[in-house]
Amino acid sequence: MMDTQGNKVLFLFFLFLSIICLVVADTDEACSTFTQLSFPSAVVGTGLRVKLMLYTQRNKTCAQTISSTALGHLNVTKKTTFIIHGFRPTGSTPVWMQDLVESLLLVEDMNVIIVDWNRGATTLNYNQASKNTRQVASILKEFIIQMLVEGASLGDIYMIGVSLGAHISGFVGEMFDGQLGRITGLDPAGPLFNGKPPQDRLDPGDAQFVDVIHSDTDALGYKEQLGNIDFYPNGGLDQPGCPKTIFGGMKYFKCDHQRSVYLYLSSLRENCAITAYPCDSYRNYRNGKCVSCGLPQKEPCPLVGYYADGWKDYLRAKDPPMTKAFFDTAETNPYCIYHYFVDIITWNKNVRRGSITIKLKDRTGNTTESKIDHEPATFQKYHQVSLLARFNQDLDNVATISLVFSTGTVIGPKYKLRILRMKLRSLVYPERPQLCRYDLVLMENVETVFQPILCPKLQM
Template structure:
């Protein structure tokens, strides 16, 4: 059915032809291709989307080739760099408010090429992705059709649908999803980097990215309360820091109005964090694994520190591992996983579980626990201790692992009249999760502190 819909559109787009030529001889160095520049007048006079494709490989990593051929005037613009025997990564940008080219494309392409020997095809649809967001949304299926024509041509030159990995940013994620729909879910993989939320959250799965669009679909969510979508759309969905309010990004209650105006600045910090975290994962700075949980609050409360259940004990990992490292069959569907990151690149965090037990309390108490690793920012954790309970857990992000935590500080910060006075801790233990390295927790026992009093303990590391 999808291909029947596409067929009626195809005649418009057969101006795009693709030739793959692979040879032993290095082609002459062409002029480096770049994104279209779009002005307001050009946009208003536009009669077509003007989609073009830029190719980067390890042979021309620093100089993109234009990957099209004009069939009408026979002006060849095909490239000899494309190798149909290699996997192909397709990068699709999203909404461009003022028609500017996305500055992050080169960094993502380079990270992909360093990790794998692949073809990287960058889809430039800046011309149709600019200015009013609601009008841009009307274009995304047309862009997907044009890409589908290209992919269909490439399969005639030896590429397989399974060899294509689409990476879409924001609205580009839904473009990727519709390409997958046109190929009936036979593409190898789709990665959605904070898929766009406005005008898509309530959409039918046919009209947005969903798990049926490829053999494996993953999404990273970082701004689900404004520009990003808040619902799971893949086989596995990584919700970083709960999927909103990323560490190091300024808060603005006015952010939601900027989707229709050419004012970005700091308000898209959360939205673009998915891309930057993904690039850090590709660069191999550290592991970024997610924990399945019913909610972010449950995760922070230390109730989801294993990857049992739908993942058979293997935590899904951001990056290029097959199926994000998931070995379970059949693949889970729309599974939320949570992880914490730090405020600055490379955003890697170690998940530290704090486990403590107190003697019975008369009133609610509030304490602040601080983890200290020399040369790194401190991690502060505030805990409210309910009088009805004695055992408490919490998960926090720390820039270093358990073996590099030098000391722990504790302070009773309860208010004078409404909080518990003295607090007696039977024990405080900290450990790193998931427990993959078999490290014993660091524990301190029998601690008594009064209101406003600080306490600290230095660890002697044996890791």
């Protein structure tokens, strides 16, 4: 009898161990990692191989390798976001990739799939990498077809493509007749794609909504419009905070190009919402001619990044449904700029041309400054000049304002700017009280500090 009882105990023990092993095997499976290559691999060249890595709320930091024959933990009833990197001349893992995955999963319960085509993107032969984009798209097509068989919807598929990855997204979208839910192109590659017809690059018809951030249009990025809405930070050229000379090393070559990714990442955080302004040119935006969105009776201003699709309903009234939007950024994360109008009426007898520097200070001593000098402003007697001021910091309770007027001349007489009225009004928060000051005389290159007063109600 003891032997029988002992056998039962032994059986239960091994059964318990088996169950534990099954649980461990299910929950602690090896995490899939991005293909890590090196510069020698780029010299030799790598044959194309695509690996799909799935992240979900269940596994935010531990990816599962999936394929068209093994969907794994992919829940086809949820939104699925594909992240597609670009050219990798050194073979390293994109430094922004894990941050982007985790940030996406923080804002929405979705599937996030990294499309790892590092074997095929790691090469010094950019021409070969660009040719591989078509094959990557074909592989993704087969995977999405299997998703559809399992019950997925094309409208729930979102592709975020970086550089060459943006065009891969476009090729996939074209294969599904533009029925993908959304494509975001982050500084789509320009070399070998500039001037190509729509079928050979990303274009607005590749998804139900296509938004693009152009951050390096004079080098590695694509200059012309590619989406329903195309955002041009700082005009799409040199980005603040990036090296201006070759002495900045590798950062000099890739900083502007990568800024699009970091601007997108910023939109997933709560630090600020980057606002853009629809306009036909960067110059007109800087001159304050395109900042009416967001005002009463006007359409809202589009947001840059993840929430850009909130503006797609306003595109339907446009023919064609395409818009350019411009905005400026700070040098560092979270990159937000706060826009104000500085309205100045002068009473000088003679015309004055020059720039204005405005500094704001709150009651706790915080200060922020804007130098409006991209082109000289023309001040005429009794004529209002509205200057667009851009501040890195938003001050809710402005205690003092200072102004500096400059004509930019090094030698010669110093001029005065006689101000009949100065008014400061926030574009980001138009409901805030506007601040005024009357009868000021600015001596050239001399800072004039004053306390503003609330503007009369009739001017609100």
